[in-house]
Amino acid sequence: MSMVSYFFWLVAFIAGVVVAYFVPETSLSIGGKFFFIGAWGVVLGFVLFSICRKKVENAEVEFTETLNSIKGERFDLATRMPVNEKPEPEPEDLPLPKGAVPAKEALKKIEEVALRVGFPLEAWRKYARCLLKDRPVPEVVKALEELLPKLFPNASGILYMYAGTQTDLHKVLSFGGYMISDDVIRPAECASFDAGDIVISDYSNPNLTGGCTHLHHHPHGVSFCAPIEGIEEHFGILSVQTDALPDNESMDDWHAKVSIVATTFGQYVANQNLNIRFKQQSIRDSLTGLFNRRYMEESLAREVSAAIRHNSPIGLIMLYPDAIVDILQSKGRHAVEQLLWELGQRLPGYVRSEDIPCRYEGEVFCVILPGADLKITRQRAEKIRNEISQLQIAYGDAILSTTLSVGVSVMPVHAGDANTLLYTAGASMHMAIEAAGNRVVLADSLPKKS
Template sequence: MLMIELIEKLFSSDTFIPHGHCYLWQPELVWLHLLSDSLIALAYYSIPLTLIYFVKKRQDLPFDWIFLLFSAFIVSCGTTHLMEIWTLWHPTYWLSGVIKAITAFISIYTAITLVELMPLALSLPSPAQMTIINQNLEQQIRDRQETEKNVELQAVILRNMAEGICLVRADNGVIVYANPKFEQIFGYDSQELEGKHVSIVNYPSETTTPEGINQAIRTAVLEKGEHTYEIQNIKKDHTPFWCSATTSVFNHPDFGDVLVAVQQDITDRKQAEAKLEKLNQELEQRIAAGTAELTQANQRLQEELVQKEKLQRELLQREQLFNGFFNAASSAHIGLCIHDRDLSYLQINQALADIHGLSIADHLGKTCTEIIPNIAINLVPALKSVIETGEAIDKLEISGTMPSQPDVLRYWLVSFFPIFGEQTEVIAVGKIVLEISDRKQVEDSLRQSEEQLRLALDVTHIGFWDVNFLTQKTIWNDNHYSLFGLERNAIKPSLEAWQGTIHPEDRGWVVEYFTNSLKSQTDYEAEYRIVWPDRSVHWVLCKGKAVYDNSGQAIRSIGLILDITDRKFAEEKMQTINQQLESSVEELRQKNQEMQLVGEISDFLQSCLTVEEACATISTLAKPLFPHCTVGIFMIANSRNRLELINAWGNVASLDTLFLPNDCWALRRGRSHWIDHEHHDLLCNHSDHHHPPAESLCIPMIAQGETLGLLHLSASTPGNLTESRRQLARTISEQLSLAIANLTLRATLQAQSIRDPLTGLFNRRYLEEFFHKEIHRAQRNQYSIGVIMIDIDHFKRFNDTLGHDGGDFILKEIGQLLKDQVRASDIACRFGGEEMILILPDVSLEIACQRAEGIRSAIAQLRLVYNERAIDTITASFGVACFPDHGGTVNAVIKTADHALYRAKNGGRNQVVVGIPSTILEAEAYSHDPKAALPLNAQG
């Protein structure tokens, strides 16, 4: 009942009068309140619907419930206005009051909630912050796009590099990338290596197992830096080959630490080095063998001469010789050795080793059958007999030949004695050897006649001569005649006949030397040339000594003569080989110096910043490599229709500074063009035909399939441009080509990073960098900087009528106009959209205004045609500011220019407006008067 009474009271209208009576029911006043409250209620009800729709669509909004609370508050407010209309005729003021109370409660609750929510709301980004965030995101997107372009460009470079490159994961040694050159070097198909362990391309060894390679990669990651070495690898078909490898480590965004390996096939170089080393070893062996043979031959000759002299003395004085040989035999060396039961040598002295012609080490562990097989036939039975019986054998005479002298029969007395062990068992046999060959020869000599001695001399091929100065009788043996190319008794032996055989160039000093030897009582020894009857020249060695009387007068001279032609020829050959070796060493030294200089050139080229600097570096460092030569470096112009001389040395006047590509055979053929003095008809048209060079070489500079220029060399005398120098020129041309290509690529990338791709003007990033530096320079040198901001009027209209391509066409044309209008020290930048900005160093505000007016006029006079359609007149608005008049920072000056541009737009466009200092701007900000823009002649 209470609830019913309360409801009746709320809707009761009997005790009150309608609200319309308060307005005296004046129609105008009633309708004014009716319409106002109706519109307010309608607006209030539409706002909650809009908020609810907005919250439903934007479910990502933070604290969306506040919007619903606002909706309830606004609905209650709208209801109060409806009640105002209702109470005009129906005075239900209790109901109206309750609704207002509800509205008041919701209002207070909403206000309290809003106060509590305010810190959270304030923490949300403002529109300006959102703008900055969006700008940063846009910049990141542009940077990422630029990075993707650079990555694509680098991928193209990697695919076309002359060296093989692969990327190997440091954690598991798996190949994640290999460029085409790497796959070609190792004989694999495209992408066949990716995902496989790098050990698949390493030559199998203990260190190239997967575990060993993984450990080496981990070590390289820890050490960092770049490592260069030579390594043996294996191709897909299991063919081993050598590579020069350079490795470094970098962090990959997807794979973490990655080992970069750059490899180049050096198999040909390794084979050439091995071949050269083998040739050097063979040459050294031949030289050593030849020297040893000559030494041994000379030693044998000396021994034979001594022996022959000894024999001659024995023949002349038989009694004395016999006593001498007897004494010599008594004092002869005795050989001693010990054999084991297997007849192997256990010990041997030097005397017996010398008899055998071997070293002591050559005997140990070997049997006499292995050392002296011819003599062992007589030794082995005696050795076995001593071992079996334990009885000594004394003075067993044996004879035979030694392996070192198979033609010489020698004689020995050999004694054998047993060596017993503890059990009276023969454990070894001792052997004493006494050579009696000399005694045997003496005995034979004593028994034989002088004819036998002559025959012995004939066998030795040694000439013998005997001059008796008392009887004037001269004796030559048969070998003496043979050594002079004569038949026996062809001429009568005499000193005059001997002098006649001597070569005319040697005759004087040989005769004088022989005479002086007789006078000084010294032995005679000389090497000289003789001439045979057939006019052939031979070398001989002549040795002799004289017998003197009591007065010191020579009464007799005896000597030997030997043919040493082969030895002399060997010495000459040795001298020639030595000269060739010295020449080869000198050539290698020169090659090494050239390679060091080429390496230095390569280092300098990698540090050059411009093409001109690279050419100047070549001119300075390569000049010593091409003495007495004229060298010119030509570059192809950007138009590709001419070549220009960049740098040169030598006879520069003979070089054309400008010529067409078709004037050069090398450029037309795409390969080097060599001309010597016999083929002047094939000289290039750019060469000096009035005074043609003796030699000419043109080498096209090509990198990555593109012809960049030409390296031209010429010499006025033949022989200057040797094959080695021509090859050196090709090497330098290749290095210079790569350097120029890298510098061009670097310049292109630099230009792309600071230029707007559409207009060719500098971009905003470069503007800020340049302006900051220029402000510091202006502060240091006390000058001003003019800033002109430009905006094309009604640009959207051009976009709408001509399309975006037409708008881009207009931007390009105006960008070109700005580039033509500014000085070299000025920069023109695209600030954004159709806005552009000019930075004018060392320009006052007045001159900047004049420059702006000139550019404005030039733009207005542009008459452009796009797609055969004339474009309407183009105008632009200009805002001018100046450092330091309008601020001391980049942002302050640009903000002033931007504000001036805004006022130029609001002031009617197509005009130049000067910026206002910041103090005036702050005062003007309260007026919001667009007509406050100053005319051109108003300074400030």
Template sequence: MSVLSYIFWLIVFVGGVIAAYMVPDNTLALHLKFVLIGAWGSVLGLVYHSLCNRKLREAEENFTEALNDQQRNNSPKTEYIPVVPSIGDEPQPFEAPAARKPFDSILPPENKPASIQNLAVPAKISFPLEAWELFCKPILKNRPFPEVVEALEKTLPELFPTAAGILYMYGGTQTELHKILSFGDYVISDDTIMPAECASFNLGEIVITDFASNEMNGGCTHLHHHPQGISFCAPIEGLEEHFGILSIQLDKIPDGETLDFWKTKVGIVAATFGLYVANQNLNIRFQQHSIRDNLTGLFNRRYMEESLRREVSAANRHGTPIGIVMIYPDQVTNIQKEKGHHAVEQMLWELGQRLPNFIRTEDIPCRYDGEVLCVILPGADKKITLERAERIRREISQLQVAYGDGILATTLSLGVSVMPDHAIDEGTLIYNGQRALQLAMENGGNRVVSADAVRQY
């Protein structure tokens, strides 16, 4: 089978994996998705193996038939040679039959050994399959991104000998492309470029630039360090998303190879890597949607309850404290009446973006219910939890958000509960935190109330 057919089967398998991940959990459980992916890979492998065997049998049959035809065509025929010349015939000099070269009557011309042919053998275009398989192996195993990039970095010099190249990916924002890896004996581009500097970004296809010809000028302005030879720029794309650019440049196409062959190689690498990145991006989104709140970006209630259960268990095992802060924006009702529900959502989104800046890295910010947010503080005693809650209240009270022609602003009511001071398990920890929050709201808001105050009522 050809390399293109191998890539086709690879794309079909990756497509099946993506399709399985897109099936909702309520339709197909996660463990059944893995079973489905395994079955899909087994079926594709069996079909691919069957096709390879069939191609092999057809090749053997064709070769055998060619040998038989050649033998029939070259078999000696009976000729009548008069011993006594007829009257009037001129005596003919005797000619010995032409000496046959070994295997002339056995093998067809295209299958004769090179040592007995006088014809020049054209150069063959080769594809480094071993290097390609080393690159595809971590992709098929769905290995982490750094491992796949490391395999790609080892494979590119073997796929594109005598060339230099660079792989760009977005670094957090869609405004700049940053170098992930490079190879070759010379530098072809900067470490950071803008997407518009590469023509493949706008065209969405491979762009070829011949620096010696104005007729093949792709318009890739980022390739200014080594403006000679031929360059190939391919977009790294998948599932209608753009992730980066792969640029390959060489001084001269090697003898026996063609421009189209190199373009095909660049396209195969870019398409395969693009599908892998798209699949990884889909997995990340799937995981985030399962544990993140869609509006605020904070962890959702299900993840909050699982995390609190895990942290409480660890706190009991190691004898460490754990705190929780319940948060409610005081002006939600007024914003709802004056500006509408969308303004409330905008305020909650702003709180979700800023809340992680006022807590520790190990703390867990969550959206608990409706407009109520909460923060789990592993290892924090009552003093640390109260100080953290007071900082959150102070910072948010100064927040002003432009909304249309007006300003959105709010103060916060916060309730604090700490284990083991106020609770012995996660249930009572949340309950006492909610009661403290309710007391803060009833006393006018814009304050932090500890669960100690609840006991006095």
């Protein structure tokens, strides 16, 4: 396969990515864009495969025509002879016509073309299917781990990704018979991080300096380092090192293959990142960062069903900042939002890991406590009230502070279903507000229905 074919394939793929990027989201959703990019890559891969197969077929045709031309020339020589003359025996090595290719050379040429089409299509298709079907990250990484050794024979490599922070890159997978880098590196140790492009290091060059300093375990042959990027974000690095390139492949061939893997995997990771952000935005309150009302209602229904099924209790706390009206009148809406934001940041630290803190509506917050009886729920409510009453929030030259009016309801003591549990907790909170706030009111205090 010539480098021209590889070049045009890469240009076509990048063109598809650019087209998808500039199509308005009103016409094509984010998910649709990445599906298009994946499908475009598969189509181009099929085209590349078809071109390679066509070249093999052309070589076979050329070989067949060569043999036929040889036979035809011998027949023409025979017919030009006088009828009364006896043909001479054919020599064992009859000279071939001008431009003809000996059979051995033709077969050798076909074999060379077939070797150059040594693209691991089966492994590539499995990897591409995982991308197109948006499979989970572990499944995609496993498919990539199977593809890389076949795509880069006699080479070793390592794939790094960030793990929670952008300070260190951690090994996700490695392949090959030897180690080329550490399990954890700093992004600055790889030249591709600053370059934003594939960096090739030829260790046979005596003038080679700098470059990818993390590849210190086996600095031989040639190495390729590519950034894993997508939608202007950096997610990791792919490094591949080989002592010698295969005889039928060039530096440009490997550069193209590294680029294809890094680009497709980078776009997949970017898509996963967008999905996570979208999911977070769909269940999180934009101001406080707590779970929103929609998620609270779904969680409450789920937890109540589990509580009924396992005959276990469930507590619900609803709370309201008493100073909201005074802060709004004296300092404005922005100060209120600052107070709500601070409460949203601190509330998760005052509850258990299994509890679900939410912003219910406006200035009202609530906490779902799975498995908590009346004693545990009341203690937790008192802890939250006490902690918030001591909170001092800097706001310019002023200090923001508030107490809480808290309502507590527990199932099955005060309610038998989710709606009643929510109602009794809210009614208890309003009783606390009407009693001048800064207190916890249990649903026991509600008037009994006659």
